[in-house]
Amino acid sequence: MKKRKFFSWSSSYVPTRDADVIVFGVPLGKDSAKMADFLRETSWFVESFDPNTGKDLLDKIKIFDAGNINLTKLDDISEQTKRIVDMNKIPLILGKSHLLTLYALKAFENVKLVSFDAHADIKEYYMDERIALSIEPLEVQEPRSFNCATWLRRYCELGNEKKVCLLGMRSCDDDDYRYIRDNGILYFTPLDIRKNMHKVKETLEGFCQNSKIYVTIDMDFFDPSLAPSVEHPEHDGLIFQDFRELVNEICKERIVGLDLTELQYLHEKDCEVTATLAVRAILEILSKIK
Numbered sequence: 001m002k003k004r005k006f007f008s009w010s011s012s013y014v015p016t017r018d019a020d021v022i023v024f025g026v027p028l029g030k031d032s033a034k035m036a037d038f039l040r041e042t043s044w045f046v047e048s049f050d051p052n053t054g055k056d057l058l059d060k061i062k063i064f065d066a067g068n069i070n071l072t073k074l075d076d077i078s079e080q081t082k083r084i085v086d087m088n089k090i091p092l093i094l095g096k097s098h099l100l101t102l103y104a105l106k107a108f109e110n111v112k113l114v115s116f117d118a119h120a121d122i123k124e125y126y127m128d129e130r131i132a133l134s135i136e137p138l139e140v141q142e143p144r145s146f147n148c149a150t151w152l153r154r155y156c157e158l159g160n161e162k163k164v165c166l167l168g169m170r171s172c173d174d175d176d177y178r179y180i181r182d183n184g185i186l187y188f189t190p191l192d193i194r195k196n197m198h199k200v201k202e203t204l205e206g207f208c209q210n211s212k213i214y215v216t217i218d219m220d221f222f223d224p225s226l227a228p229s230v231e232h233p234e235h236d237g238l239i240f241q242d243f244r245e246l247v248n249e250i251c252k253e254r255i256v257g258l259d260l261t262e263l264q265y266l267h268e269k270d271c272e273v274t275a276t277l278a279v280r281a282i283l284e285i286l287s288k289i290k
Contacts (some may be wrong), residue, residue, distance in 0.1 A: 004040050005040060006039070006040045006092075007058065007063055011036075011061075014062045017066035019062050019248060020061075020063070021064075021089065022065075023089070024067065024068065024084075025037070025090045026069060026096075027069070027071050027137060028096065028134070031096070033068050035263045035264070035265060036068055050281060055287075057284070060287075063092075063286075072138075074103050074140070075094075075103065077100050077103035077104055078107050082091045082107035085257075090255065091104065091259075092286075094185075097147075098134075098151055099134065104257060105155060108214060111163070111211070111214045112207065112208060112213055112214070113164045113214050113237070114208070114215050114250050116215070116221040116243065117166060117169065120177075122153045122179055122180065123176060124150065124153055124179075125150065126150055127143060127147065134147055134231070149194065161184060162184060166188070167183065170189055170237070189235075193249045196240070201245065211254075212252060212253070212256045212273070213251075213258055215257070217260045217261070217278075217281055219262050220262055220285040221237060221238060222238060223236070227274045228272075228273065229265065229266045230263060230264050232262070234251070240280070244284055246249070247288065251285060254290060258282070258285055260278055
């Protein structure tokens with residue numbers, strides 16, 4: 001059977017030249033190509049009409065899916081992202097390993113990063129058997145320094161500490177926490193968000209104001225009861241309504257790029273539930289792109 005493209009059933013699916021958003025998959029990490037294609041398949045079973053607003057969430061956006069890139073080196077991610085940015089279009093990247101975000105960001109200048117993630121991903125060095133799978137099939141020169149647990153540290157070390165906001169963080173060690181606090185990195189835990197959403201949104205407004213925003217979604221941001229099929233589930237996560245409220249604030253500014261990462265194929269039903277939530281989360285952001 002011919003592989004389906006992301007939302008290619010919709011009238012918003014158009015040729016490259018007419019698209020506002022160009023989708024591509026990054027086969028980095030075990031079964032990553034399979035997961036990107038599963039998201040595409042899932043997009044055919046998610047309604048884009050939102051009864052809450054009475055509007056089609058794809059009504060004002062045009063999409064093209066360029067398929068999965070041929071990944072031979074990490075810089076292939078940067079190069080594909082840059083090609084899309086140079087066309088004055090918005091990249092939407094479907095992947096598995098969160099390391100892809102570091103290389104996607106190389107295509108942008110002067111952006112702020114909003115990361116929906118249970119983890120800080122800010123370790124100086126780290127490696128375990130799960131992390132090793134996240135960089136397959138590539139031979140990474142310094143795997144303890146460049147992986148899905150360290151990518152944000154590498155990004156911050158480029159002078160970007162004040163250009164990062166972490167939403168939903170609830171897992172880190174004392175060294176991670178010290179680095180975040182010492183460098184003034186903006187973060188909100190699920191408790192912060194639940195107890196005082198209004199204050200969080202006010203702070204987000206100030207952070208995002210007059211800025212170009214890149215959004216990365218690690219699906220473990222959500223509670224495992226909603227998103228069970230992720231690489232590193234963490235208890236006490238957030239729900240879709242929390243996500244929607246935060247997105248409403250972030251998307252007041254210009255979104256220049258978006259990625260979604262860290263799904264894992266465990267059991268078919270769990271994967272289907274998580275992928276459906278992932279597609280709906282993407283829709284929420286696409287509907288607000290200016």
